[in-house]
Amino acid sequence: MYRVARTLPRRAPTLLSQRNVSFSLPTISTLETVKSTQQDFKGLFSSETVNELWFKRGQQLVEGLNQSLEQASASSSESQSNNLLDIIAQTIQKPEHYGIYSYGSLLYNLQFFLESLKENSAEVKLSQSEPKDLLKTGNTTFGNIPADENLKSWLIDSFGSIEEFRNLLLNSAKAIKGDGLVWLVAESNLSQNILKQSPSITEPGTTKDPVYNNLAIVNTYNAGVVDDSLRSGQVNRLKLQKEANLQLEIDRLTLGTAEEAEFNTLYNDKKLLPVLAIDGSMRNYLLDYGVYGKQQYLENVWECIDWDVVSKRLPVRTKQFINSY
C-alpha cells in the first residue's frame, strides 16, 4: 500500500515505451523445481520460505528495479543495458540513481546467493531453535568439503584449513545484524591503479588484466557490492575534496590516526571477484528456524553450498607474486 510505486506518479504509456528493456525474474532451476513440486529445499528451506524469499521478494525487487529504470529513462539517456552488473556499475556513483542501484544490487546479490546452493542429500529435519540453543558452541563436525583439488588447495593456502575457513565464513555471516551477505572473493594482488599506470606491466608477455593470487572473505550490508574498484573512484573524489578543505584550515603537521590509514587502504581499488555468497539477513531463517536459529541455519547453508558452481566462478589462480610495490 505504501510502496514507492504508489507514491510516484504513474508514467504514461508513451513514456514507458521509451525503454524497451524490462527485467523479469531470472530463472534458478533448483528453485523452480521446489516451486513446481511444492517440496522443501532439502536441508535448508521449506517450500514456503523459498516462495517468499525468491518468488515474492525477488519479484518485488524486479518490479522496483523496472519502475526506477522507467523513471530514469524518461529523464536521461542512460545506455540501455540488460545486464545487472552493467546497471550497478553505471549507477553506483550517481546518488540520483540510488533506487536503481539498490534494487539492482539487492537482486544481483540474492540471485548470486541462491545460485550457490544445492539441496542437501542427507536427511535434515528443519526445526525451530530454542532459547537454550544460544548457548551451543558451533558444530565442529561438518561435511560438504569441496572435492575440487584446485579450490581446496587454494582455500587451504589462503585460510590455513577448511575448518578455519568455515569458521571465518560462518562467524562473519552470523555477526551481520541487519541485512547483508558474506562473500568469498578472489583478490587481485595489485590495485587497478597500479595495473593501469605501471610501465613494467605493459612489457611483452604481461597483461593489464588483474591476476588473482588470494582468496578472502568480505561482508556487504544492505545493497552493498563486493567490488571496491567500483566504489573507490567516488570515495577518492570525496576524500580529495575533504583534504582540500582541511588544507585551508590546518597548517600544522599532524600524525594520521589508525582510522585514516585504514580508510586509505580499505578502498584501494583491488579487483575482487566474488565466487560465493551467503545471505545472513534475518528473513532467511525466521520462518523455518525461528528467532534463535541463525547458527543452525548457517550450518545448514554450509552443507548446501554447491562447490561445483563456486569452482566454475573461480578465476585462474596465479601463484607468482609481484612484491615490488
Place this chain on the structure above:
Amino acid sequence: MKIQTKATSVLERTSHYLKVGVLKQKPTWYDIVGAYPPHTDLTKKPKVIEAKLQNQDPGESIYAHNAASGFYKTRPSKHDRRQQNNAISRLPKLEFLEDQLRDVFYHQHPWEFSRPKTLVETHGDEVSKCDWATMLQFNKPLDGESVVQRTIWLLAQNKHQQTELSLFEAYDKARFEFYKLRMEEEMNSTVSREESSMYGAVYPSTNIEWGLKQEQEHIDVWADIASEKTKVSQANQGRNDASVGEADDIVDVQKSIWETSFEIEGEKEK
C-alpha cells in the same frame, strides 16, 4: 601480628611532621590532645601472656616434672615427636584436579588474567546454576573457569558413557570450544562496527585512544599520591634539608612525563 605502638605516639609524630613541613596546618585535635594526653594505654596486648588468664602454656605440659622419676623432661621423646608430626595433627593438603587445570590454563593463557572480573556474588551459588553441557552460560561470563568446569563435565560424561577420552583430550576439546567462542565474539564486535559505519555511524575516538585517556586519568591520580608519599618517606628518613631539593627534582621529572598539574607545596611557600 606486629604490636601496634603507633597509636600512642600520634602526638609525637604529628609534631614531627609539622616541623619538617609535611603537614601545613595543625589538626584540630592537636592542641587538645597535647593538653590532655590519653591516660589509658590503648595498645592491644597479647592476651594470654599479659593478662595472666592462663597459668600455663599447654605445650609445656610435656616438659613437666615427672613425680615418679623425680626428673625433669628437657626434650620431647621419640613418642612425643611422632604424636606431633602424625597426619591427624597436620593440616591435610587439599588437592583438586580443577586447580591443576586452572594452573595449566592460566599458564598457557596469561592474558586471560587481564580481563576484568566481578567478584560480587548475590548468593555465592552462581556456579551451581550452570549446566556444563554447554560452554556458554547465562549466569557466568566465559573465562578460564568455564574451560575447567567444561573439562570436568566432559570427563564425567565420558565415564558415564564409557567412551575413551583422556584428560588431555577433554581439556583440548574444552579449550578449542573456548577459542571458537572468543573468535565468534570478536567477529561479532568487528562486524557490528563495520555495519554501523556503513549506515553513517561516527565514533569520536578509536578504542585505543579511549583506553589511553582512561589510563591517563588513573596515572594522574597515581602521580599525585606518589609525589606525596615520596615526600613523606623522605621526611621520615630524616634527610630533611637534602630532601627538599631532591623531592623537587623528582616531581619535576614526573611532571614532564605525565603532564600532570599537581601543585608542589614546597614551591608555593617559596
Place this chain on the structure above:
Amino acid sequence: MFRTTSRFVGQAFARNSKRSIHEVPKLRNEEKYIANGIEGLYTPSGFQTAWSDYQKFLTLNLTLHTNGTENELRTPYQILLKTAKQTTQQHIFHYASQAHNNHFAMEQLTDKTEASKTRPSRALMEKLAFQDIPDLETFRERMLLLADSSFGQGWVFLVELPDKSLRIMRCNNDGTPYYFAKNQSLDLNGGVDEGSFEYLNSLNVRAKSNEKDWTLPILAINCWDVSYIKDYGMTGKADYLANFWDCINWDVVNKRLFQV
C-alpha cells in the same frame, strides 16, 4: 550514628551488588496479547515472534555479552548510552539499542478498537504544524512513506529536539535517536551525494568536540523484518505499516511529549 551508617551501606549493597540476568520487561495487557495477539495487527504467533521471542533473544544476548562486566546491572537504555562511543562494544550496543527500541515501540501499541478511541493531543499537532505537517493524514503519509521506502532493517522515529521542535528521523538497523553520531540515518552503499558527505563530516566534528545530544523519541515505527514476517510475509511491509499506524495508542505517545 554508627547504626545509620551501617544501614546505609547495607542498602547500597543490596541495590548495587545483586547480580542478575537481563529479563524481558512486562507489557501492559501482555497476557491478553499472548492469547489473542494484538487486534488489527498481530496474530498470537506474530506477536510471539515480534515481542516474546525477539525480546527474549535480545535480553539473553545482552546477558551473555555483559555478564561479569560493568554493564551487567544496567538497563538496556543505560547500556546503549555507555557503549555508543566504544568501537569494540558495538555488538553489545546492538542488543541494548534493539531491546530498548523494541520495548519503546511495543509500549505504544494497543488493540485497534482501543487505539481508535485515542487521538494525538493538540500540543502534538500544533508542534507538527510548525514542521509543515498540517494534519494527522499528512503525518501518517510522511512517517509511513519514509518507513516503507527505505531499504533494509531499521526504525522511523518522531523525535523531540532540545529546542522542543519535532523532527522525523530514520535510523538504519540498530540506530538510536539518543546520540547523533549513532543515528545511522545514511546509507553509504551506492552514490553518496555532497549533502550526505557534508553531514557525515559535520557528525565527525561534533563527535570529536564531545557535543552532547538531548534528543528524545516520541513515537517509533519498527521496520525490522522480525516485526512483521510471521503475519505479513517478507513482502508485506506496506500492509503491516498501515495496520501498525491504526494500533498506536496516542495516550502513551502524548505523555512522552514535553509538557510545561
